[in-house]
Amino acid sequence: MSVNFCSKCGSIVELRSIGGSDRIACTSCDYIYWGNYSIGVGALIIKEDKVLLVKRAQEPGKGFWTNPGGYIEQMEPIEETIVREVLEEAGIQAKVKSVIAVRDQPREIHNLYIAFAMDYVSGEPIPDGEEVDEAGFFTLEETKSMNVAGFTKWLLDVAFQPNSDGLIKEPLPIKALEKYGLFRV
Numbered sequence: 001m002s003v004n005f006c007s008k009c010g011s012i013v014e015l016r017s018i019g020g021s022d023r024i025a026c027t028s029c030d031y032i033y034w035g036n037y038s039i040g041v042g043a044l045i046i047k048e049d050k051v052l053l054v055k056r057a058q059e060p061g062k063g064f065w066t067n068p069g070g071y072i073e074q075m076e077p078i079e080e081t082i083v084r085e086v087l088e089e090a091g092i093q094a095k096v097k098s099v100i101a102v103r104d105q106p107r108e109i110h111n112l113y114i115a116f117a118m119d120y121v122s123g124e125p126i127p128d129g130e131e132v133d134e135a136g137f138f139t140l141e142e143t144k145s146m147n148v149a150g151f152t153k154w155l156l157d158v159a160f161q162p163n164s165d166g167l168i169k170e171p172l173p174i175k176a177l178e179k180y181g182l183f184r185v
């Protein structure tokens with residue numbers, strides 16, 4: 001990635017060795033470019049042995065069935081993001097139970113994806129008609145004849161594993177931290 005001017009003050013930037021790595025740093029203010037990152041979240045909601053899937057209506061992955069999910073916003077707690085995405089995409093109210101998988105994808109925009117197991121609360125699957133054009137609960141057997149995205153197949157394998165709760169939501173932290181999402185074994 002090439003950055004020529006400081007995004008904070010507009011001055012010329014330079015390459016500077018900081019902590020053993022060459023970083024793009026401003027020549028006149030304290031700005032340092034640490035990289036470009038994004039965080040995706042996904043929901044695995046199993047209700048009576050059926051998992052909630054949506055069919056993508058837009059690229060990337062148009063026509064593929066995936067679990068619902070999206071990207072976190074700057075100031076939005078991650079648990080609120082996933083609850084919102086599930087409701088928006090599939091019309092289902094669900095609540096976070098645990099973290100069951102993480103995917104790390106270093107690339108131009110370094111992406112981290114966090115998969116949550118969620119408990120179904122209420123609602124019938126209704127696609128939003130924009131990001132997704134179908135939504136429903138399916139058995140693992142049914143998903144095998146569907147056009148399920150490769151990564152989603154892997155997540156289904158994780159989600160249907162018995163006796164594994166992953167990292168569960170901290171019910172009672174030793175010290176309560178406001179606006180922190182805490183998950184533990």
Ligand SMILES: [Zn+2]
Nearest residue numbers: 006009026029
């Ligand atoms: Zn600057």
